[in-house]
Amino acid sequence: MTTSHSGSTRYRERVDSVSKDILRNVRFNQGFILWMGFLTAVLAVCLFAYTIQLRKGLGVTGLRDITSWGMYIANFVFFVATSLVGMLISSVLGLIGFKWVKPIARIAEIIAVAFASIAGLIIISDMGRPDRLPNVFIYGRVQSPILWDVTVVTTYFLVSLMLWFIPMIPDLAIAKTRLNGRPAFLVKAYELLSINWVGHKKQVKTLNEAGRILLILIVPLAFAIHTVTSWLFAVTPRAGWDSSIFGPYFISGAFVSGTSAVIIAMFFYRKSYKLEKYLTDFHFEKIGRVLALVSIVYIYFNINEFLVPGYKLKTLDEIHLKELLAGEYAPLFWGVQLLGLLIPVILLLFKQFRKPLPMVVIASFVLAASWLKRYIIVVPPQAHPFLPVQNVPVEWIVYTPTLIEIAISVAPLVLALMIITILSKLFPVLPIHELAEEETLAVDGHETDLAHIDETAVYNEEKKANNN
Amino acid sequence: MSEKKKKENPEDSKIDEILESSRRDFLKMVGIVGAASVAGGAAIYSGYRHEKAKSSGETIKVLTEDNRLVEIPKDQVKDYKPDLKVLQTRGRLGIKGKKWVMVIDLSKCRNARKCVAACQGAHHLRPYEYHINTLVMQESKNTPAYYMPKTCQHCDNPPCVSVCPVDATFKRQDGIVLIDNERCIGCRFCMAACPYSARMFHWQEPLDAEADKGKEYDVELNVPQKKGTISKCLFSADRVREETLPYCVSACPNGVFYFGDENENAVTNGTTKETVMLSELLEKNAGYRILDELGTKPRVYYLPPKNRIFDFKQGPATEYKETT
Ligand code: SF4
Numbered sequence: 001m002t003t004s005h006s007g008s009t010r011y012r013e014r015v016d017s018v019s020k021d022i023l024r025n026v027r028f029n030q031g032f033i034l035w036m037g038f039l040t041a042v043l044a045v046c047l048f049a050y051t052i053q054l055r056k057g058l059g060v061t062g063l064r065d066i067t068s069w070g071m072y073i074a075n076f077v078f079f080v081a082t083s084l085v086g087m088l089i090s091s092v093l094g095l096i097g098f099k100w101v102k103p104i105a106r107i108a109e110i111i112a113v114a115f116a117s118i119a120g121l122i123i124i125s126d127m128g129r130p131d132r133l134p135n136v137f138i139y140g141r142v143q144s145p146i147l148w149d150v151t152v153v154t155t156y157f158l159v160s161l162m163l164w165f166i167p168m169i170p171d172l173a174i175a176k177t178r179l180n181g182r183p184a185f186l187v188k189a190y191e192l193l194s195i196n197w198v199g200h201k202k203q204v205k206t207l208n209e210a211g212r213i214l215l216i217l218i219v220p221l222a223f224a225i226h227t228v229t230s231w232l233f234a235v236t237p238r239a240g241w242d243s244s245i246f247g248p249y250f251i252s253g254a255f256v257s258g259t260s261a262v263i264i265a266m267f268f269y270r271k272s273y274k275l276e277k278y279l280t281d282f283h284f285e286k287i288g289r290v291l292a293l294v295s296i297v298y299i300y301f302n303i304n305e306f307l308v309p310g311y312k313l314k315t316l317d318e319i320h321l322k323e324l325l326a327g328e329y330a331p332l333f334w335g336v337q338l339l340g341l342l343i344p345v346i347l348l349l350f351k352q353f354r355k356p357l358p359m360v361v362i363a364s365f366v367l368a369a370s371w372l373k374r375y376i377i378v379v380p381p382q383a384h385p386f387l388p389v390q391n392v393p394v395e396w397i398v399y400t401p402t403l404i405e406i407a408i409s410v411a412p413l414v415l416a417l418m419i420i421t422i423l424s425k426l427f428p429v430l431p432i433h434e435l436a437e438e439e440t441l442a443v444d445g446h447e448t449d450l451a452h453i454d455e456t457a458v459y460n461e462e463k464k465a466n467n468n
Numbered sequence: 469m470s471e472k473k474k475k476e477n478p479e480d481s482k483i484d485e486i487l488e489s490s491r492r493d494f495l496k497m498v499g500i501v502g503a504a505s506v507a508g509g510a511a512i513y514s515g516y517r518h519e520k521a522k523s524s525g526e527t528i529k530v531l532t533e534d535n536r537l538v539e540i541p542k543d544q545v546k547d548y549k550p551d552l553k554v555l556q557t558r559g560r561l562g563i564k565g566k567k568w569v570m571v572i573d574l575s576k577c578r579n580a581r582k583c584v585a586a587c588q589g590a591h592h593l594r595p596y597e598y599h600i601n602t603l604v605m606q607e608s609k610n611t612p613a614y615y616m617p618k619t620c621q622h623c624d625n626p627p628c629v630s631v632c633p634v635d636a637t638f639k640r641q642d643g644i645v646l647i648d649n650e651r652c653i654g655c656r657f658c659m660a661a662c663p664y665s666a667r668m669f670h671w672q673e674p675l676d677a678e679a680d681k682g683k684e685y686d687v688e689l690n691v692p693q694k695k696g697t698i699s700k701c702l703f704s705a706d707r708v709r710e711e712t713l714p715y716c717v718s719a720c721p722n723g724v725f726y727f728g729d730e731n732e733n734a735v736t737n738g739t740t741k742e743t744v745m746l747s748e749l750l751e752k753n754a755g756y757r758i759l760d761e762l763g764t765k766p767r768v769y770y771l772p773p774k775n776r777i778f779d780f781k782q783g784p785a786t787e788y789k790e791t792t
Binding site for chain 1: 530564596598601602603604619627631633634635636651652654655656657659660661663664665667668669670671673687695696697698742758762763780786788789790
């Protein structure tokens with residue numbers, strides 16, 4: 001058993017060094033407290049704005065009978081869209097077998113969990129009677145796309161949460177013995193959450209199977225959640241929404257916003273968590289290609305979405321397109337299409353731009369444009385209904401978001417950032433055991449037989465030795 | 469309905485019929501609710517005025533839900549006032565055997581907006597909150613404009629009903645689409661789905677919120693209106709239950725509106741009170757439905773705006789200001 005033993009020792013050393021790098025960030029330092037304090041303060045302002053809305057009604061927003069869905073719904077679509085990246089990276093790319101997604105997968109899941117959990121709240125902020133939320137469960141009608149949305153968003157959130165948690169179980173087991181100096185409750189939590197993981201053969205098998213099932217399960221689920229979201233619009237006859245490609249159009253757009261969010265997160269973790277060793281230029285180069293690819297697919301759907309109605313120019317489509325391409329929304333539209341889609345793709349085709357710094361700049365543009373794009377999808381088609389808008393106050397005709405509305409729309413972002421911060425401050429952001437394994441693979445030329453490595457046993461032995 | 473009788477008293481005969489069926493419906497409803505509370509399952513007919521019984525031995529004959537004539541002591545007769553449960557149940561059921569339709573003759577509309585005012589008065593709305601709105605329509609540059617009163621179209625394939633997540637907006641057996649403001653969650657999906665922009669939302673506290681406090685909510689009138697929920701044209705479901713024409717229909721001074729039962733193939737003009745054959749009216753005048761091509765199957769028909777005024781002049785535009 002000598003080979004196995006030395007392999008095990010070497011693996012343990014690697015685990016030691018990797019976990020040192022990664023667990024370094026699991027702590028409540030001053031930065032964390034200040035940041036959370038800042039977020040809490042902003043959230044308090046947003047919540048105050050929401051209490052005004054609760055008291056006075058949705059009239060405090062710029063919404064009126066003509067444009068009755070605005071920023072909140074755009075925000076909702078954006079959040080659902082961005083959360084889809086968890087599925088893209090862990091499932092699609094992971095199942096295909098790309099090894100480089102390993103250190104990124106958990107980051108993608110953190111984003112998925114944060115954004116999917118908040119999406120539901122946004123809908124509540126848009127409801128005229130949030131107090132009647134239980135009605136959705138009491139009187140829910142399966143025919144309504146809203147019900148489909150509620151169901152799939154919740155399921156997607158839960159599965160994403162499991163996809164974040166389950167692959168982390170070995171890490172928790174590794175980490176629980178290495179958390180000296182951290183608050184006792186955290187160590188206890190790790191103890192509890194690692195659910196007796198010792199790396200036994202059977203455990204590894206169960207873990208891998210569970211992970212695999214979830215990875216497969218989440219693919220149709222993710223497609224469902226965003227297709228259904230697109231149907232909230234596509235099932236209505238309005239020009240600009242009445243489109244049969246809205247499902248794929250939304251999904252391809254979702255990958256664009258999600259990937260750019262992951263890039264920004266990667267850049268941030270790399271810098272402030274000092275993870276340059278694990279989130280390398282190579283990873284950025286790869287994810288840069290992914291962003292270019294998904295953006296190109298999205299451009300393709302954009303061409304379909306605008307060229308086909310633009311060719312036929314049915315009366316209402318014409319009004320809608322004119323307003324988008326040359327009218328009131330033209331600056332926004334072209335800004336989004338050029339700065340947030342076309343130019344990023346062109347830049348990303350060059351190797352020099354697939355480096356961390358240029359990419360985080362590009363990704364920021366893409367992400368901001370993704371939000372605005374949702375706004376363009378949601379708002380303008382309502383301005384020109386089938387029948388003319390007459391005999392109403394002027395404020396009703398053009399939708400302009402109010403300050404209160406903007407403040408309430410910021411809340412979800414703050415909440416998502418809080419969740420991301422907590423998840424990545426309390427738990428390892430990168431997969432320790434997988435990184436250690438990878439290193440072993442790279443150095444030893446073969447995979448570590450994890451089944452022979454009993455972390456707890458090793459730890460207990462160590463402890464005994466120390467006590468003596 | 470004989471031709472002669474119709475001429476003599478066209479409305480009465482029609483109303484008689486409505487009355488008959490509505491009375492039966494009503495009794496059924498009273499039966500449902502009353503069975504529990506009144507001993508013997510006999511329900512009380514509301515048409516009777518409450519009279520103080522002079523002697524305790526006096527009885528009164530009452531028709532029950534199942535058409536039995538029974539006698540009960542007179543001093544036990546109480547005036548019947550439907551409570552929320554009754555209002556909600558009968559409001560959802562609608563009136564059996566009826567299929568309400570409206571015909572709007574565009575050639576007669578002079579934009580008096582009396583329909584709008586009557587409707588807003590009945591439903592406690594602000595001047596810019598509409599169940600019915602008259603619009604200036606113009607198909608092309610070369611055709612003169614005309615006025616078009618626009619109500620909810622009470623579609624037989626209503627997109628709003630399909631998308632509502634909680635069944636707050638629903639289609640009744642008599643063709644009317646209503647909204648239950650006790651249930652609506654205010655998601656406004658129905659507004660997004662409605663191609664006729666027929667729906668309005670209470671963005672703020674409704675006009676008469678203060679005055680209507682404590683009133684029993686009547687789904688057929690949508691009063692009291694409720695903040696954060698939807699409202700829209702109800703085909704005056706409360707009026708048709710009482711065998712009267714809708715508020716807008718009877719308010720029009722120009723004879724624009726006809727209202728009636730498709731099953732009877734008869735509609736009554738709100739101004740002249742003349743009852744005519746629906747099919748004939750539509751056929752002779754080339755009646756049509758708006759945005760029919762969307763497959764919504766509206767229950768509101770329009771008669772084309774013939775004899776248009778060629779130099780169409782619109783009165784001075786009213787400015788609408790948001791009020792609290
Ligand atoms: S706003 Fe009310 S009536 Fe309209 S779809 Fe939502 S719950 Fe139904």
